[in-house]
Every structure is written in structure tokens, then in C-alpha cells.
Amino acid sequence: MSDVQRESMEYDVVIVGGGPAGLSAAIRLKQLDENLEVVLLEKGSEVGAHILSGAVLDPCGLDALIPDWKEKGAPLNTPVKEDNFYMMGEAGQVRIPNFPMPPLMNNHGNYIVSMANVCRWMAEQAEALGVEIFPGMACSEVIYGENGEVRGVVAGEFGKEADGSQGPGYEPGMELLGKYVFLAEGVRGSLSKEVIAKYDLQAGKEPQKFGIGMKEIWEIDPAKHKEGTVTHTMGWPLNSNAGGGSFIYHIENNQVYVGFVVHLNYQNPHLYPYMEFQRFKHHPMVAKLLEGGKRVAYGARAISEGGYQSMCKMVAPGVALLGCSVGMVNVPRIKGNHNAMLSGKAAAEAAFEAIKAERQGDELSDYETEVRTGAIGQDLKKVRNVKPMWSKWGLTASLAMGGLDMWTNTLGFSLFGTMSHGKNDAQSTGSAAAHKPIDYPKPDGKLSFDRLTNVSFSFTNHEESQPAHLKLSDENIPISVNLRQFDEPAQRYCPAGVYEVVSEEGKEPKFVINFQNCVHCKTCDIKDPSQNITWTVPQGGDGPNYPNM
Structure with a gap:
């Protein structure tokens, strides 16, 4: 806990993230009991601003949550x-x-939908039911209770200087406290990552x-x-x-x-x-x-993309992880939004029963049971071997074997059991010396575009005076380790041009972080071969502003 003095507000359930999982949970809680106090905190400037997905949507999640979604004007057109x-x-x-x-x-x-617009519509449904939604409120800290349970989050801290000190317009943010906290931050959310590590929720699961x-x-x-x-x-x-x-x-x-x-x-x-x-x-x-x-x-x-065998434990005292915070994408279908919605619904139902029984701050084990044995688990179990097959055997062989495995799984069995993934993605990176450089053609400005030009079409903006939200555990590693061993792949794996290695004659190369460009994809947190980069939230409202993604 920091020594900053903050005001606090109490709720029944605090939800972090205005994607399909968080919004579904908020809606379902108010459907079950209109008197429940529910708050949803979204780091984007509005709900939908940070939502990007394919997306072909299986409407089964909406069918379960809002059966009359067509009559209510859901943007599934x-x-x-x-x-x-x-x-x-x-x-x-x-x-x-x-x-x-x-x-x-x-x-x-x-x-075929814009999930950004689906989420905007879902936010309207949630607010109509009485959910308090606060956009532009990045959640920067987890608050723990006396018994080690998750008690709430800190949201809305603004006005820090680049060195981390408090600027003249500093606002300390608020403590949002709940009987239960739902983390629905999407892939590799910073609070979810902290909670998974603190409670060792990945133990016994595939990476x-x-x-x-x-x-x-x-x-x-x-x-x-x-x-x-x-x-x-x-x-x-x-x-x-x-x-x-x-x-x-x-x-x-x-x-x-x-x-x-x-x-x-x-x-x-x-x-x-x-x-x-x-x-x-x-x-x-x-x-x-x-x-x-x-x-x-x-x-x-x-x-x-890990699927069934990679889903971490989803609950710890006082907290539940929803949707992509756990990893519920069906890889061959390229679909996860329906499962995110179903997970939000299931978490809400478990929390409602717990609160009705006058419980709080414990593990919502009924939620995890429903995810693993219900519709989500059944959806993911059928395709659990497709990703490891692709990784181990390559595209052609995995097409044939993966197809066979999916067919047999529809009949209730698998010839392959449950295959493992092995290494995580950072560990999969090989040395630069062992691989050939790839010559890429220069973008023509008509069909293909340079990275920074394209980033301008994400409408990304960050207040430049704030601390960089991309943190290095060791500032020397990018040059002393990553550049020498891996030709510093951050220069290439980032889709927004955040990372550069700048070389001047007669001087040591310098690693530069242009955090203003960041579109919050979190690839750096995942793929850095030294696992030296941690993605955290910038101040609320900053980042991309996706219109119809």
C-alpha cells in the first residue's frame, strides 16, 4: 500500500474492464438483484475505445444474457x-x-460485428439497469485486505510527472472497494498478472x-x-x-x-x-x-491462444478473473467473445449467490466450476490440441491431425489426449545468430504502410509528461543481452514502433521507449525474451481511440 491518502467508496462488486466479459457480469448482477451496488471501471476514454477484435460473433453469449437483443437494437447487423x-x-x-x-x-x-460498438451498446444496457460506469479510470493498484484477500482497486490517479513524482495537478485517485472484485482487463492485464503471480494461479496449468x-x-x-x-x-x-x-x-x-x-x-x-x-x-x-x-x-x-489446458485458476480470495484475463479463445474458430460473455454471466451468478448468503472476500469456486464444466469448457476442450499440434508439427500436418482430433472430440474422445504447449512464447525465441534475417519490401503507401503512419489511424494519444507505463526491470538488458543475443526483437515485434535501438557513431547503442505510440497490445510483456518489460496502465483515457474496431 502507498502512503497517499485516498477517499474510498464501497460497492458489492467492483469490475475492472469494459469489454464483453466485464459488461456481461455487470448486466447479469443487476438482472439478478437491482439493489446490488455495481461499479465498472474502464481505462479507455469511453467504453469501446480500447476494444479491438476480428470479429465474427457467435451470439450464444448474448442469447444467454439478453435474449431480446435484436429488439433492443444490438449492433449485430x-x-x-x-x-x-x-x-x-x-x-x-x-x-x-x-x-x-x-x-x-x-x-x-x-x-460480423464491431466489438467496440457491441460493447458501447452493452454499456447502455448496463447503465439502464443502474450500473455505475466510469470511463477514463485506469486501475493502477490492487488493494488487499487484512487476511490477504483482494479488497478493491485504486482508480483515477492523474498528474504524475515523468519521474514519478506528484505534479502540481496531481489527483490521488480513489479506492473502490467491493465484497468481490472482477478483473476483466483482457489479455495480459496488469492487475490480473499481479494476482495470478501473487496467488500462483498458473500452478499445475500449461503456460x-x-x-x-x-x-x-x-x-x-x-x-x-x-x-x-x-x-x-x-x-x-x-x-x-x-x-x-x-x-x-x-x-x-x-x-x-x-x-x-x-x-x-x-x-x-x-x-x-x-x-x-x-x-x-x-x-x-x-x-x-x-x-x-x-x-x-x-x-x-x-x-x-493457450486454450483449455492453459486456463489459470480463475478465483482467489475476493477476486475472480474473467474472459481473456483467463484465456477463453477457441483458436480454430478465432472466437472468444461469446465465452467472455458467458464467463461474465457465470461470475455474476456466483457472486450473487455468495452475497445473498452474506459471504464476501472468499473464493467464488462455483464460478470456476461452471466455466470448466459448462458451455465454455465444452467449447474449448474440443479444440484443445489444435494449437499445440500447430506449434509442434507445423501447418500442413496440424491441419490434418487437428481436423481429425476436432471430429473425434465431437464424439466425446480424443486420440491424442491433452497435448502440452511446452515453452512459453518468450522462451521460444531463438538467437539471432541461429536464424537468417528477413528482407521485407518497403511499404508502397497505397496497400502497405509504415508503422508510424498506421499508428496515426489508431488515434492513439498519451499525455507525454506522465511516467512511461512500460517498465524495464533492468535498463541494461535491452542492449547488453537482447541486442547481442537476439538483435533486440522489441524493434520488430511491437506493432506500434514503441521500441527503438538508436546508434550514434562512437557511442554505445541506446534503447528508446516511445510510450506515446503504445496501442496497449501488450506484446512486449509477452514476447520479450528476457521477460524484462512489464506493461502497466497509463493514466486514464490515454491510449488508442478505436472507432469501429
């Missing part, structure tokens, strides 16, 4: 009409037929695995637009360098979502995920679609 899968080569592509794919891969009944997802919104020629078409690709340009693939979703208003995912367990430290994305757009199939159009938005975020 583009049903999927066509599913395409392609294996890409540099000069062409081969379509993979739909019929051999397991039923779970079918997108019939799903919707969590991650990908970096980058996305642009394009306005294209109406003659090329096919609303409701969903396309996924694998293969080129990544080939054997890394796992991953792309998505192209045709939404309303002659727009398409163009996205690219790179699995972060790649070995070659010379790999440059952002430039792989830019190169992908020059494939003949993609270039034909985008030529004559214009990019209108850009963003990036990490994706949890």
Missing part, C-alpha cells in the same frame, strides 16, 4: 452469408472445401500462449464488396517462419476488416509481424480486393 478458407502461396491460392471441416467451424448463424493480431478497416470499391462474406487464409507470407493467418470480413457500408495474426511462439527473432501483415496485402487475391480503396483505421492487440 451483418449475418455471415459465405465462408471461405484458402491456403496461400506467393502467387496464388487454393480454396479448402468446407465439407470436411468439423461442424464447429461453420459460421452459419454468426454475425498461456499468445498471438499478435493486427487489423485495418478499409473502404473498398462497391463492385468488389460482398457483405456477409468471411474469408480466412493460412500459409504465405508466414510459411514455416511462424504460425498464424489472416481474416477478411465484409461488413456494412462497403467496408472490410482486414486482419493478420502471428503466433508469438516464433523462433526467428528477425521476424517482423507488422511487416508480414503489410506484405500479405500485396498477395494478388488481397491486392485485387483493396486496390482503389482506402484504409480508415488500424489497431493491434494480443490474443490468448
Whole structure:
């Protein structure tokens, strides 16, 4: 605890994060008991400002939470009409037929959405039920009670100087205290990371695995637009360098979502995920679609990919982790929003029963049981081997074996049991000397763009006088270890150009952190081979301001 004096407010449940998990929990709590005091704290300037997802949404989560979502105007306006899968080569592509794919891969009944706008709509539903929502309130500390339980959070601290001292306009923030605290921060949230470590919640589980997802919104020629078409690709340009693939979703208003995912367990430290994305757009199939159009938005975020065997313990005294804080993405389906919603609903129901029984500050074990044995666990267990197969055997073999495994899992068994992931993504990084540098073509400014130009389309802003929210455990490691052994991959894995190695003649190279560029993807916290970078929250409201991501 710091010695700063703060005012405090008491609630029944304090929720950190205005994504689908946190909002679902807030809504469900008020549905169950309108008299419960529920507060939701969101670090973005508004709900939705920091939300980025593909996204093809399975509406089962909304169906369970708000069955009349259509009548209430939920922004699910583009049903999927066509599913395409392609294996890409540099000069062409081969379509993979739909019929051999397991039923779970079918997108019939799903919707192409902006999850940022879905969350904005969900926030309206929550506020109508009486939930207090405070955007622009970054949660910077966990508050612990006398018995070691999570008691609340500190939110809304503003006005620190670059050196961490209190500036003339310093505001200490408030303590938001609750009988239970829900952490729904998304992937690799800073408070969730602290809680997982403090209570050793990853013990006995496989390491969590991650990908970096980058996305642009394009306005294209109406003659090329096919609303409701969903396309996924694998293969080129990544080939054997890394796992991953792309998505192209045709939404309303002659727009398409163009996205690219790179699995972060790649070995070659010379790999440059952002430039792989830019190169992908020059494939003949993609270039034909985008030529004559214009990019209108850009963003990036990490994706949890470990699945069923990597989900940490979800509860500790006084706290529950929701959605991507645990890792509930179905990797082959490229979907996690429905599970995030279901997790929020389940956590709310467990907390409601506990509060009704006059409990507080204990472990909501019923929540964890529901996640692991209910719809979420059933969804993830069927696909649990797809990611480790891809990592161990590569794309082609994993397509065949993963498909077979998913088919047998629909019948209730697996020929492979439950496979392990092995190393975490930081440990997967190989030495620079053992891998060849990759020559990337220069962006042309029409289909492909340099990183900093694209970051301007994320509408990112950070108050520059505040302390950097990207912390180094040891300031010497980037040059003395990472540059020498790995050619400092932070220069490349960051999709926003935050990290640079600046060299001047006759001087030692210098590691520079341009935290103002940060789009809060948290890749650095995951992939740094020395695990020397910790992502924390900047002051509230800072970061990207995504319009329709």
C-alpha cells in the first residue's frame, strides 16, 4: 500500500474492464438483484475505445444474457452469408472445401460485428439497469485486505510527472472497494498478472500462449464488396517462419476488416509481424480486393491462444478473473467473445449467490466450476490440441491431425489426449545468430504502410509528461543481452514502433521507449525474451481511440 491518502467508496462488486466479459457480469448482477451496488471501471476514454477484435460473433453469449437483443437494437447487423478458407502461396491460392471441416467451424448463424460498438451498446444496457460506469479510470493498484484477500482497486490517479513524482495537478485517485472484485482487463492485464503471480494461479496449468493480431478497416470499391462474406487464409507470407493467418470480413457500408495474426511462439527473432501483415496485402487475391480503396483505421492487440489446458485458476480470495484475463479463445474458430460473455454471466451468478448468503472476500469456486464444466469448457476442450499440434508439427500436418482430433472430440474422445504447449512464447525465441534475417519490401503507401503512419489511424494519444507505463526491470538488458543475443526483437515485434535501438557513431547503442505510440497490445510483456518489460496502465483515457474496431 502507498502512503497517499485516498477517499474510498464501497460497492458489492467492483469490475475492472469494459469489454464483453466485464459488461456481461455487470448486466447479469443487476438482472439478478437491482439493489446490488455495481461499479465498472474502464481505462479507455469511453467504453469501446480500447476494444479491438476480428470479429465474427457467435451470439450464444448474448442469447444467454439478453435474449431480446435484436429488439433492443444490438449492433449485430451483418449475418455471415459465405465462408471461405484458402491456403496461400506467393502467387496464388487454393480454396479448402468446407465439407470436411468439423461442424464447429461453420459460421452459419454468426454475425460480423464491431466489438467496440457491441460493447458501447452493452454499456447502455448496463447503465439502464443502474450500473455505475466510469470511463477514463485506469486501475493502477490492487488493494488487499487484512487476511490477504483482494479488497478493491485504486482508480483515477492523474498528474504524475515523468519521474514519478506528484505534479502540481496531481489527483490521488480513489479506492473502490467491493465484497468481490472482477478483473476483466483482457489479455495480459496488469492487475490480473499481479494476482495470478501473487496467488500462483498458473500452478499445475500449461503456460498461456499468445498471438499478435493486427487489423485495418478499409473502404473498398462497391463492385468488389460482398457483405456477409468471411474469408480466412493460412500459409504465405508466414510459411514455416511462424504460425498464424489472416481474416477478411465484409461488413456494412462497403467496408472490410482486414486482419493478420502471428503466433508469438516464433523462433526467428528477425521476424517482423507488422511487416508480414503489410506484405500479405500485396498477395494478388488481397491486392485485387483493396486496390482503389482506402484504409480508415488500424489497431493491434494480443490474443490468448493457450486454450483449455492453459486456463489459470480463475478465483482467489475476493477476486475472480474473467474472459481473456483467463484465456477463453477457441483458436480454430478465432472466437472468444461469446465465452467472455458467458464467463461474465457465470461470475455474476456466483457472486450473487455468495452475497445473498452474506459471504464476501472468499473464493467464488462455483464460478470456476461452471466455466470448466459448462458451455465454455465444452467449447474449448474440443479444440484443445489444435494449437499445440500447430506449434509442434507445423501447418500442413496440424491441419490434418487437428481436423481429425476436432471430429473425434465431437464424439466425446480424443486420440491424442491433452497435448502440452511446452515453452512459453518468450522462451521460444531463438538467437539471432541461429536464424537468417528477413528482407521485407518497403511499404508502397497505397496497400502497405509504415508503422508510424498506421499508428496515426489508431488515434492513439498519451499525455507525454506522465511516467512511461512500460517498465524495464533492468535498463541494461535491452542492449547488453537482447541486442547481442537476439538483435533486440522489441524493434520488430511491437506493432506500434514503441521500441527503438538508436546508434550514434562512437557511442554505445541506446534503447528508446516511445510510450506515446503504445496501442496497449501488450506484446512486449509477452514476447520479450528476457521477460524484462512489464506493461502497466497509463493514466486514464490515454491510449488508442478505436472507432469501429
